[in-house]
Amino acid sequence: MNITVRVWRQANAEAKGHMASYQVADVSEEMSFLEMLDMLNEQLTHAGEDPIAFDHDCREGICGACGVVINGIAHGPQQTTTCQLHMRSFDDGAVIDVEPWRAGAFPVIKDLVVDRSAFDRIIQAGGFVSAPTGTAPDAHAAPVDKDKADRAFDAATCIGCGACVAACPNGSGMLFTAAKITHLAMLPQGQPERYRRVKSMVAQHDEEGFGSCTNIGECTAVCPKEIPLDTIGQLNRDLVSSLFRSAGK
Numbered sequence: 001m002n003i004t005v006r007v008w009r010q011a012n013a014e015a016k017g018h019m020a021s022y023q024v025a026d027v028s029e030e031m032s033f034l035e036m037l038d039m040l041n042e043q044l045t046h047a048g049e050d051p052i053a054f055d056h057d058c059r060e061g062i063c064g065a066c067g068v069v070i071n072g073i074a075h076g077p078q079q080t081t082t083c084q085l086h087m088r089s090f091d092d093g094a095v096i097d098v099e100p101w102r103a104g105a106f107p108v109i110k111d112l113v114v115d116r117s118a119f120d121r122i123i124q125a126g127g128f129v130s131a132p133t134g135t136a137p138d139a140h141a142a143p144v145d146k147d148k149a150d151r152a153f154d155a156a157t158c159i160g161c162g163a164c165v166a167a168c169p170n171g172s173g174m175l176f177t178a179a180k181i182t183h184l185a186m187l188p189q190g191q192p193e194r195y196r197r198v199k200s201m202v203a204q205h206d207e208e209g210f211g212s213c214t215n216i217g218e219c220t221a222v223c224p225k226e227i228p229l230d231t232i233g234q235l236n237r238d239l240v241s242s243l244f245r246s247a248g249k
Contacts, residue, residue, distance in 0.1 A: 003093065054111065062159065122177055133189060185198075
């Protein structure tokens with residue numbers, strides 16, 4: 001395949017960015033999208049140009065480090081992580097636009113790399129349990145209803161990639177926040193801080209500059225782990241319940 005890649009280039013957080021166009025020849029359709037970017041970076045390095053900065057780590061769809069907007073869609077045309085997107089999803093001669101996550105809470109550091117530490121601070125605000133859990137418990141030592149266990153498991157699959165924020169017209173991080181809250185709210189170990197947790201994490205979400213959720217659903221449409229939209233409903237129920245509880249509970 002021979003393709004044209006138009007990439008957002010921005011030297012640093014203060015610099016003015018622009019789209020730069022590159023030709024990439026002999027791209028195998030079996031390559032992942034990140035391998036294609038590696039190929040382009042080798043081409044740029046050999047030409048004495050600055051390679052494109054982009055986030056990546058495990059390249060197995062697990063860590064959530066990778067993430068770019070491809071042709072206007074977070075992670076690209078397939079509902080998967082960018083590292084698991086393959087070039088067979090594009091046609092020979094295609095023109096592919098590649099941009100960083102666009103959100104006020106995710107400032108650009110360089111090129112396609114954005115600062116997602118706002119997610120870390122939301123977790124620090126309450127995404128943990130204080131109950132001593134010790135080593136791995138025996139099976140069924142703490143009985144959990146299957147419906148709740150399944151719901152907790154579904155929410156726990158969130159990898160914090162930020163695609164939900166990039167896709168949301170409001171730049172909301174509510175799907176991420178709701179996944180972390182729902183995961184712990186469904187388990188016995190998460191009950192002591194359940195209502196303090198939701199208030200603290202939602203407050204931190206707002207403080208970080210994320211937009212409000214208006215239930216558009218673009219977040220779940222691009223989520224590579226298919227976190228369901230009703231996790232936001234769980235967050236809202238817990239948040240309302242927290243308002244009727246005394247401080248400290």
